[in-house]
Amino acid sequence: MIVELGHFALVLALLVAIFQMVVPAWGAHRGDQRLMAVAEPAALCQFGLLLVAFLALTYAYVTSDFSVLNVASNSHSTKPLLYRISGVWGNHEGSMILWVLILSLFGAAVAAFGRNLPGTLKANVLSVQASIAVAFCLFILLTSNPFLRIEPPPADGNGLNPILQDPALAFHPPFLYTGYVGFSIAFSFAIAALMEGRLDAAWARWVRPWTLLAWMCLTIGIAMGSWWAYYELGWGGWWFWDPVENASFMPWLAGTALLHSAVVMEKRDALKVWTVLLAILTFSLSLMGTFLVRSGVLTSVHAFAVDPQRGIFILTIMALFTGGGLTLFAWRASELRQGGLFSPISREGSLVLNNILLTTACATVLVGTLYPLVLEALTGAKISVGAPYFDMTFGPLMLPLLIALPFGPLLAWKRGDLLGVAQRLMFAALLATIALAAAYAVFHRGPTLAPFGLALGVFVMAGAISDFASRARLGKGSFGDALRRAFNLPRSAYGTMLAHFGVGLMVVGIVATSAYREEKILVMKPGEETSLAGYTLTFRGVAPATGPNYREEVGVFDVARKGAAVTRLEPSKRIYDMPPQPTSEAGIYPAWRGDLYVVLGDAQKGGGFAVRIYSNPLVRFIWIGALIMFFAGAVSLSDRRLRVGAPGRARQTPLAVPAE
Amino acid sequence: MRTKVEGMFRILAVLALMSAAVAGAFAVEPDEILSDPALEARARTISAELRCLVCQNQSIDDSNAPLARDLRLLVRERLQQGDSNEEVLEFVVARYGEFVLLRPRFSLRTLVLWLAPMLILLTAIGIGLRTVFPRAPRSYGTTPPALTGAEEERLKALLAEPEEPKND
Numbered sequence: 001m002i003v004e005l006g007h008f009a010l011v012l013a014l015l016v017a018i019f020q021m022v023v024p025a026w027g028a029h030r031g032d033q034r035l036m037a038v039a040e041p042a043a044l045c046q047f048g049l050l051l052v053a054f055l056a057l058t059y060a061y062v063t064s065d066f067s068v069l070n071v072a073s074n075s076h077s078t079k080p081l082l083y084r085i086s087g088v089w090g091n092h093e094g095s096m097i098l099w100v101l102i103l104s105l106f107g108a109a110v111a112a113f114g115r116n117l118p119g120t121l122k123a124n125v126l127s128v129q130a131s132i133a134v135a136f137c138l139f140i141l142l143t144s145n146p147f148l149r150i151e152p153p154p155a156d157g158n159g160l161n162p163i164l165q166d167p168a169l170a171f172h173p174p175f176l177y178t179g180y181v182g183f184s185i186a187f188s189f190a191i192a193a194l195m196e197g198r199l200d201a202a203w204a205r206w207v208r209p210w211t212l213l214a215w216m217c218l219t220i221g222i223a224m225g226s227w228w229a230y231y232e233l234g235w236g237g238w239w240f241w242d243p244v245e246n247a248s249f250m251p252w253l254a255g256t257a258l259l260h261s262a263v264v265m266e267k268r269d270a271l272k273v274w275t276v277l278l279a280i281l282t283f284s285l286s287l288m289g290t291f292l293v294r295s296g297v298l299t300s301v302h303a304f305a306v307d308p309q310r311g312i313f314i315l316t317i318m319a320l321f322t323g324g325g326l327t328l329f330a331w332r333a334s335e336l337r338q339g340g341l342f343s344p345i346s347r348e349g350s351l352v353l354n355n356i357l358l359t360t361a362c363a364t365v366l367v368g369t370l371y372p373l374v375l376e377a378l379t380g381a382k383i384s385v386g387a388p389y390f391d392m393t394f395g396p397l398m399l400p401l402l403i404a405l406p407f408g409p410l411l412a413w414k415r416g417d418l419l420g421v422a423q424r425l426m427f428a429a430l431l432a433t434i435a436l437a438a439a440y441a442v443f444h445r446g447p448t449l450a451p452f453g454l455a456l457g458v459f460v461m462a463g464a465i466s467d468f469a470s471r472a473r474l475g476k477g478s479f480g481d482a483l484r485r486a487f488n489l490p491r492s493a494y495g496t497m498l499a500h501f502g503v504g505l506m507v508v509g510i511v512a513t514s515a516y517r518e519e520k521i522l523v524m525k526p527g528e529e530t531s532l533a534g535y536t537l538t539f540r541g542v543a544p545a546t547g548p549n550y551r552e553e554v555g556v557f558d559v560a561r562k563g564a565a566v567t568r569l570e571p572s573k574r575i576y577d578m579p580p581q582p583t584s585e586a587g588i589y590p591a592w593r594g595d596l597y598v599v600l601g602d603a604q605k606g607g608g609f610a611v612r613i614y615s616n617p618l619v620r621f622i623w624i625g626a627l628i629m630f631f632a633g634a635v636s637l638s639d640r641r642l643r644v645g646a647p648g649r650a651r652q653t654p655l656a657v658p659a660e
Numbered sequence: 661m662r663t664k665v666e667g668m669f670r671i672l673a674v675l676a677l678m679s680a681a682v683a684g685a686f687a688v689e690p691d692e693i694l695s696d697p698a699l700e701a702r703a704r705t706i707s708a709e710l711r712c713l714v715c716q717n718q719s720i721d722d723s724n725a726p727l728a729r730d731l732r733l734l735v736r737e738r739l740q741q742g743d744s745n746e747e748v749l750e751f752v753v754a755r756y757g758e759f760v761l762l763r764p765r766f767s768l769r770t771l772v773l774w775l776a777p778m779l780i781l782l783t784a785i786g787i788g789l790r791t792v793f794p795r796a797p798r799s800y801g802t803t804p805p806a807l808t809g810a811e812e813e814r815l816k817a818l819l820a821e822p823e824e825p826k827n828d
Contacts, residue, residue, distance in 0.1 A: 235722055242717045271791065298716070344792045352791050356784040360777070363784075367776040381769055384711045386719065386762030393777045523690045601689070610690050 003068055006056020007147035010097075013049035013104070014137035016042055020130035024123035028196075036123035040111040043126050046133060047108035050101045054088075057097055057146055061088050067153035070094060070146040076159035076578045078549045086170035087160045092294060092310075093146035095173060099290070100136045102174075102181045106210070107133070110185060117206060124192035125185075132184055135317045143310045159578035162550065168228040172221055176248055179218025180286040183255055185210040187283035190276045191325055194332045199272055201339075204265035207279070209637055211262060215255045216633035222248050223626030234584035236517075236597050236614045238622060241390040243298045246369045247289035253362035254282040257355045264351050268413060269339030271348065274355055276336070280329055284322035285362070291318055297373060343415040350408035350416075357401040364393045402456050402507060406463020409496055410470060424470050428462035443516055450515035457511060460504030464497045495636025502628030509621025513594070518615040525608040533615030535589075535596055536560045537569075542600070542609065550576045552585075555600040555609065559589060571600040595619050688721065689729070694736055703736050706748055710735070711762050719762055 020042035027035025057070070061084050066072040074091040075084060083090075089098040107129040114122055140146075163169075189207045193199045225245070230238040239245065258278035264271040292298055295311030342348040368385045376382055406428055410421040435458040439451035469475070471493060472486035520532050526541035540556035552574040559566045569587030576583065589596040594617035601610025688707075694700040707721035712728040720728040720735075731752065738748045752760055764770045807815065 237722065240717065240722075274791065341794070342792070349792055352788045356781075356788040360781045360784045363780040364777040367773060367780075371770075371773045375769065379769070382757070382759040383764045383770065384717075384759055384762050385764060385773065386711060386717060388709055388763035389773075392763070397777075397781070521688055521690050521693060604690070 002056050003060050003065065003147055003149070006053040006059075007145075009049045009052035009056065010137065010141065010147070013046050013053065013100075014134065014141065016046045016049060017104075017130045017133040017137060020046060021127055021134055025127035028120040028123040028127070031120075033119065036119050039123045039126035042130070043104070043107040043111035046130070047101075047104040050097075050104045053147075054097050054101045057094060058085060058088050061085065061094075064157065066155070066157050067149050067151070068146075069148045069150045072150060072154050072157045074160055075157040076549070077156055078577065079160060079165070080548055082167070082170055083160060083165045086164075086173075089173045089177075090160050090164055091146075093140070093144045095177075096136065096140050096144050096294070097146060098174065099177055099181060100133055100140065102177050103129070103133055103136065103184055106182055106185050110210070114206070120196060121189075121192055121198070121203075121206075124195055125188045128188035128191045129184060132188075132321065135320070139310075139313050139317065143313050156578070159576070161579070162574070162576035162581050162583050163232055165576075166228060166232055168224050169232070172224040172228060175217045175221030175224060177221075179214050179216075179221050179255075180248070180251060180289060182210060182214025182217060183251060183258075183279075183283045183286050185214070186258060186279040187321070187325065190279035191328060194276065194328045197332060197335060199276065199336055201266050201269045204262045204275065207275075208259070208262045208266060211255065211259055211279075212633050212637050215252070215259050216630050216637070218248065218252050218255060219626055219633070220630040222252060223623050223630075226626075227623050230619070231586055231588060232583075234586050234599050236586070236599075236616055238513075238619070241368075241387045243369050244293055246365050247292045250362050250365050250369075251282050251285040251289060253358050253365070254278055254285050257358040257362075258282050260351050260354050264348050265339070268342070268348055270342060271351070271355075272336045272339060273333055274352075276333070277329060278355070278359070280322070280325040281359075284318065284325065285366075287314070287318040287321060291315055292369070340414070342413070345411065345418050346416045347408065347411045347413045350404060350411050353404055354401065354408065357397050361394055361397045361401075364397065365390065368393065399456075402460055402503075405460050405500060405503065406466065409467045409500070410463075425463055425466055427469075428459050428466045431462040432456070432459035446515040450511055453511035453515070454508055457504045457507030457509075460507060461501050462504075464501040464504065467500070468497045491639035492636045495632045495639070498632030498635060499629045502625040502632060504625075505621045505628065506625030509618045509623075509625060512618035513616045513622070516617045520613045522611055522613075523604050523608045524611045528608075530611075530613070532613050533594070533596070533617075534561055535566070535615075537598070537613060539609075539611065545572070547574070549578065550574045553600070555587070555598075555611070557587060557598055559596065569596070569598050571598045573600055590620060593617060688732065692729070692732055692736065694740070699736075699739050702745060703732070703739055706735050706739075706745055707732055709749065709762055710752060711760050713756060713760060 020039060024036050024039035024042075027033070027038070059065075060068045060071050061075055062081065064071065064075060064077045064084070066075075070091065070093050074094070075087045079087065087094070089095040107126060110117075110122070110125060110129070114125075117125070186207050189203065189210075193203050222245075225248070226238045229240070230236060258275065261271050261275040261278055265275045291311065291314040295308075295314055297311055340348075368389050372383050372385050406425055407418070407421055410424055411418070432455040436451050436455035439454045443451070468486070471489055472482045474482045474486075476482075518533050520530065522530060524530065524539040526539055529536055529538040531537065536559070538558045538560070540558060542553050542555050545552050545554050552572040554570050554572040557569040557571070559569055567589050569589055571587035572585045574583045574585060575581070584599055587598040587600075594615055597614040597616055599612040599614075601612060603609055688704075694703060704721060708719050710720045710731060712718045712720045712723035712725055712731070714725050714727050715723045718728075720731045734752070735748055738751055743751065749761070758765065764773060766774050
């Protein structure tokens with residue numbers, strides 16, 4: 001009964017979305033306030049209905065209602081509650097429900113918090129947003145309905161892939177989708193602005209918070225996925241240039257460019273063409289990510305050709321929105337008045353460079369991801385494009401970006417003084433040089449150029465601190481003055497500095513762990529000991545254990561450093577009950593200098609087990625860096641100027657924003 | 661011997677924000693490892709370039725599939741027989757086709773793949789230059805046309821107005 005209610009709510013949501021797509025836009029076209037006013041309640045209603053649909057499906061999962069086909073194929077009664085819930089979006093149909101739910105949540109948020117938006121803009125934005133909802137509700141109802149029943153219901157379900165039964169991965173999709181789908185707001189704003197022909201600094205100010213929120217969620221979502229891969233897949237790798245990863249990375253790259261571009265547009269009324277184009281492209285890339293992951297085209301072009309229904313549907317949606325958006329852009333772009341002028345050496349100029357490099361990097365990933373698919377579809381020839389290709393093409397683009405990064409925020413708007421900025425970065429350069437020398441002194445092995453990579457990361461971090469010092473005019477005037485200035489800096493300035501610091505930290509982590517990783521692969525018998533990276537590991541033996549829905553063999557390792565016991569690591573090999581699939585759980589000892597990572601392998605002939613031990617120096621900096629970037633976004637988002645709408649209206653008191 | 665250029669690319673790769681950190685062997689079993697460390701290191705370098713044919717986007721170095729193990733053993737066998745890195749790759753490609761290479765060779769088929777990043781960069785730079793130096797003769801260094809009489813009047817009126825507090 002509840003499941004049918006959910007199904008019914010989904011159909012109603014589609015009807016409401018159709019209504020919301022047509023009526024407000026018609027009202028905006030005719031200048032009819034009453035028709036436009038419909039958008040707001042419609043958006044809230046659409047969200048409410050989709051929430052009912054989502055909760056109904058969740059209910060079916062939690063109560064293990066195996067008369068629902070989707071639950072029977074993807075869940076199992078012995079699964080812990082958390083994974084019964086995360087199982088809702090652990091499959092195609094359920095994840096699409098989550099997709100439209102988040103889409104409507106953003107629409108409802110614009111309806112609820114966008115009180116200061118001009119009436120026509122708001123109506124058009126919500127109308128465009130509804131058109132996306134219409135497309136995806138239709139997609140779910142016609143090709144991927146999760147509410148279908150089966151008769152007779154099976155005694156138990158097929159279960160969820162055990163490597164997906166993990167806390168980080170349980171929350172990875174919601175964050176990722178919030179990021180993906182959040183960019184739909186930027187898209188809707190761009191389309192609405194192009195429709196109205198009004199595109200100014202105020203527009204950028206309205207778009208920024210939504211873009212920032214989406215970017216934050218995408219950042220943390222990707223980081224969670226990477227962290228999961230690191231500890232769960234048992235290889236200690238954290239990024240594989242897998243097409244599925246690339247699918248989420250491309251919107252991130254474009255979204256990062258969009259975020260920076262929107263700042264220029266807000267402050268200086270420039271880079272309009274870039275901002276609008278990036279808004280359209282970022283969401284298009286999100287749609288493409290959905291297509292790549294959801295159509296099955298990645299597994300094999302042939303698998304896609306055999307059952308192309310879903311793929312063709314998403315491809316059509318993608319073509320409609322991307323094609324429509326770009327056509328509208330091409331038609332209206334020439335009318336976009338070019339705003340504030342600036343010299344090449346200026347904040348604006350540095351952000352143009354940022355856009356150039358990020359979009360090129362994004363396009364490079366796009367080409368590498370799609371090339372094998374397109375080539376096979378066109379000629380039948382099969383080639384592979386893997387990590388070595390991306391390292392060779394993506395890497396060199398990041399180098400100038402990272403070198404230029406600290407200069408950007410220090411350059412003045414309109415016309416900057418490169419020499420003056422270079423002087424202010426002397427401190428950062430000095431720290432980088434010290435890092436370079438220290439790295440050469442400490443590490444005697446590894447690639448010759450790796451210390452330069454570390455130094456670059458330090459340069460970016462120190463550059464962020466220099467930016468802060470320079471804004472507070474630290475060292476000029478009294479310390480109290482500097483403190484007061486620092487306190488009065490806008491939160492968005494803090495956001496910038498923190499985010500850039502996070503990038504630097506991430507670079508240090510990436511370089512250190514890639515260049516100075518150590519490993520040892522050997523056979524160990526109980527009682528034997530070995531050493532790696534200053535740690536001594538004593539293998540105590542293997543003991544069997546049982547979990548809620550798996551059995552495992554746990555290896556016990558005592559870890560000591562300089563004769564003192566440090567920890568006990570217990571890597572295990574698990575066999576899940578349903579589906580019966582082996583997984584490997586690494587034993588990880590996290591320390592500031594890096595992780596000690598132990599994996600238990602198979603039993604060997606003549607006793608003993610294969611054991612893999614890795615030392616991953618500073619690897620945590622990668623995720624801490626991402627976390628700082630997420631936090632930086634939140635700080636920036638809390639900036640008053642972003643919350644209070646249009647600029648220059650002093651009489652407008654801040655709206656009471658309910659606690660979220 | 662790895663060439664200097666390759667070494668440099670490796671570092672650039674390392675600098676990439678999210679480059680592949682799969683430098684180590686994760687699926688290599690203890691019994692596969694060659695006693696000669698230099699030869700083993702070469703085997704690992706080669707393994708990272710070869711695709712496990714039955715997996716999705718994994719190198720044979722990362723995969724624990726039986727086929728990947730066979731390939732790893734094959735690579736080591738060829739190395740022990742004195743093949744160069746190139747010869748080993750050539751041998752594997754001759755057996756399994758170009759699909760096995762994770763870094764596709766430069767050929768007519770992959771022309772677009774390899775040239776695209778450079779072309780895209782040039783296009784983006786072109787668009788960037790257009791942004792910085794708009795076509796309209798309004799950029800720095802050119803003199804705008806002189807003000808008309810009416811404009812002069814308006815300017816005077818504007819300058820005479822008291823300045824509004826700046827809001828930013």
